[in-house]
Amino acid sequence: MELKDFIEKFAEQFDDTDISVFTPETVFHELEEYSSLIALSIIAMIDEEYGVIIVGNEMRSSVTIEDLFNIVRSKKEA
């Protein structure tokens, strides 16, 4: 799985945040548009696209998009 691809799919869950905002280092909890519904959308996207179940605490402990990507990748390989 590709980080670039993951970031694109992550960004798709937002409607009003400019695509240029999303990088591996983006601290996504601080984005103005981030909400509990977007968090659930990201969890559902990861389930649908990667077949990986992310739990609430993993979402919470990921600071950047790359942190979350790394959790998804390690769970996918496990």
Added chain:
Amino acid sequence: MAYNPFTLEGKKILITGAAGGIGRATAVECAKLGATLILTDINEDGLNSTLAILEGDGHVCLTANLTSQEALDDLVAQLPMLDGFVSNAGVTKPTPVKFINKDDLERIMSINTFAPIYLTQRLCKKKKFNEGASIVFTVSVGGVFTTAPGNAMYGSSKGALQVFMKNVALEMAPKVRCNSVNPGMVNTNLAGRSYSDEDKERDMQTYPLRRYGEPKDVALAIVYLLSDASSWVTGHALIIDGGKTLY
């Protein structure tokens, strides 16, 4: 014996989803109050753990996948005449509308809505209820009294069940009563680990009584509806939610 209008002495009660959470707590309380129980769930190990902690004798476990028509027929064929039926098995998967898919939706509706309907239908058709029997559905505040992000599938399944409850109450009167309990968030394994501890802590603060429910909080409300203490109550949705719906 001391005065107890909530006694379930001499009553035979069927409980679904009795392997854990609210179903197990309901079994424990009903047994303490003298009922003889028939417990069912898809999870056999969990059912046996519930059985092991029950007071009194004569309780039985029947493992069944309630979404299977054959399993429902088998289950009903093994049942004695009932004084109570607690339809409690349920599942959820918090999902935003745009991620709803056929597998998840059909699974949630089959367990939360169709299984209770088909099981009730069979119990009525086979005349399994004694005079004065009581049916209780574990519905939810979700879908019926509240909406929340990601709750569309679960809420739809429970909204439909709520309507079904009222229709059963009307058709089965005056012989059998039928009501629902409608809990807010309760500490069980239902929602899995979808929400972080931090999210839960924040959410709890939106409850006037400042905590989530415990399974026993709901079990004791179910006891009331099963007992003769509620003999003039039918078609009612009993909210147990720490005040959540006051807002």
